[in-house]
Amino acid sequence: MELYFLGTGAGLPSTRRNVTSIALRLSRGTSRVWLFDCGEGTQQQMLTAPFGPSKINRIFITHLHGDHIYGLPGMLGSRSFQAGSGPLSILGPYGLRTFLETAIATSGAHLSYAWDVTELGNELQSVVVDGDYEVTWRPLRHGIPSYGYRIQERPFPGALRKDLLEAAGLPPGPLYKEIKSGQDVTLPNGHIIVAKNFIDPPEPGRIVTILGDTRPCDEAVTLAQNADIIVHEATYTAADADLATRHQHSTAAEAAEIARAAGARKLVLTHVSSRYDSMGEEQLLADARRIFPNTVLAHDHLSVPVERVSST
Numbered sequence: 001m002e003l004y005f006l007g008t009g010a011g012l013p014s015t016r017r018n019v020t021s022i023a024l025r026l027s028r029g030t031s032r033v034w035l036f037d038c039g040e041g042t043q044q045q046m047l048t049a050p051f052g053p054s055k056i057n058r059i060f061i062t063h064l065h066g067d068h069i070y071g072l073p074g075m076l077g078s079r080s081f082q083a084g085s086g087p088l089s090i091l092g093p094y095g096l097r098t099f100l101e102t103a104i105a106t107s108g109a110h111l112s113y114a115w116d117v118t119e120l121g122n123e124l125q126s127v128v129v130d131g132d133y134e135v136t137w138r139p140l141r142h143g144i145p146s147y148g149y150r151i152q153e154r155p156f157p158g159a160l161r162k163d164l165l166e167a168a169g170l171p172p173g174p175l176y177k178e179i180k181s182g183q184d185v186t187l188p189n190g191h192i193i194v195a196k197n198f199i200d201p202p203e204p205g206r207i208v209t210i211l212g213d214t215r216p217c218d219e220a221v222t223l224a225q226n227a228d229i230i231v232h233e234a235t236y237t238a239a240d241a242d243l244a245t246r247h248q249h250s251t252a253a254e255a256a257e258i259a260r261a262a263g264a265r266k267l268v269l270t271h272v273s274s275r276y277d278s279m280g281e282e283q284l285l286a287d288a289r290r291i292f293p294n295t296v297l298a299h300d301h302l303s304v305p306v307e308r309v310s311s312t
Contacts (some may be wrong), residue, residue: 001027001153001206003229005270005298006045010235010249011067013276014138016046018300019067022210022231022270024151025051026133035059036149042071043078045300054082058129061092062212063146064099073103075312076128080112082307087114091137093145095097095118118148132205138223140214147212150223153205161198164237179287206306211262213271215245216254226264228306232258233271234297237280238292252284256291 002025009017019039026032033055035042046052050260053075061069069092079085090096097117104111126136137151145306159259160180170176170193178195185193199209208227209224210231224230236244250258259267269288272281281297288295295305 001025001208003208003231003268003304003306004049004051005268005302005304006299007039008270008272008300008302009067010233010271010273010297012099012274013039013243014042016300017274018042019071020271021045021071023049023056024049024208024210031045031055032057034151037062037068038072038075039067040070043075046075048301051084054085057086057088059090059092060135060141060149060210061087061096062148063142063144064093064095065213066154068212069096069099072107073100073107074116076100076104076111077107077109078180080110087116089116089118090236091120092122092133093147100104102312136223137244138219140212140219141248142167142213142215146214146215148220148223149210150227151208153207154235155205156206156237158200159199164198168198169178184194203308206308207250208306209262212247215248216250216258223260224264227262227264228309229266229268229304230262230264231258231268231270231298234269234284234288235271235273237276237283239283252288252295253291256288256295257262259292259295264295266304267292267295268298269295272297 004023005278006021007018009019013019019029019042021042022036024034024096033051035056078215096119106263126134128134130153132154137147140148159290169256179185179198207227208229209227211220232255233250234250234255236251238251238253241251255269
């Protein structure tokens with residue numbers, strides 16, 4: 001499982017940062033990619049990424065500001081020209097369907113694959129995807145409806161205790177597979193191997209939280225509770241907190257407070273205002289690390305692995 005940042009800027013693209021788009025590359029049972037937001041130029045960013053539009057089977061839109069959706073119609077069109085482009089599901093705020101249908105109809109585009117749009121309400125909802133992942137969303141605090149997403153992986157089966165099986169008189173062999181799958185086994189001497197006694201407890205799945213543009217709020221903390229990685233906007237430095245409040249955004253320091261309150265393991269900052277040069281970006285990172293040391297400032301084409309952490 002890996003986060004790949006296609007665009008990390010806020011509002012306007014710059015020579016250093018494209019506008020927002022984040023990919024989550026799934027490693028469990030599939031090689032597909034989920035895309036979170038699709039600002040203008042996202043498909044161009046994919047030209048130097050390790051995946052293209054055909055690999056994307058789900059898109060999650062946080063909100064309908066242009067720097068998060070203006071690249072979507074073009075990317076959907078380009079996807080039709082790529083072999084192996086299967087069905088595509090898109091989730092996002094109310095109005096997303098009209099935006100896409102209008103853009104596609106007006107431009108005369110033809111999409112060669114099946115696609116659908118689910119528009120979200122204000123209530124907490126979740127959907128289990130492919131049996132391995134549950135996605136939960138909540139509305140955040142921004143000038144227009146904006147959502148955060150929590151992606152939770154199902155637990156991993158516990159390890160087979162081969163040492164205990166050998167001690168019980170069962171050498172390695174085909175029966176190990178049955179026991180690993182949870183089946184009890186009766187040995188030739190009549191002794192019953194109860195599978196659950198020879199398997200470690202399940203290992204927890206990974207949790208990734210990706211938040212749209214927002215002011216600090218309780219909903220963000222809820223979505224990021226015990227997350228392995230939280231991706232949070234850091235549009236402004238602490239010195240520009242008044243601008244963050246006025247424009248319904250967050251500072252890097254406020255993002256760090258959310259990560260700390262949620263008990264997250266790692267914070268990745270993105271959505272950086274083009275007003276900041278490299279020194280300003282260093283200040284953003286310093287603001288956050290004073291509060292939450294395990295913080296990374298994303299840049300375009302940054303890859304962040306989502307590591308598994310053993311419960312033992």
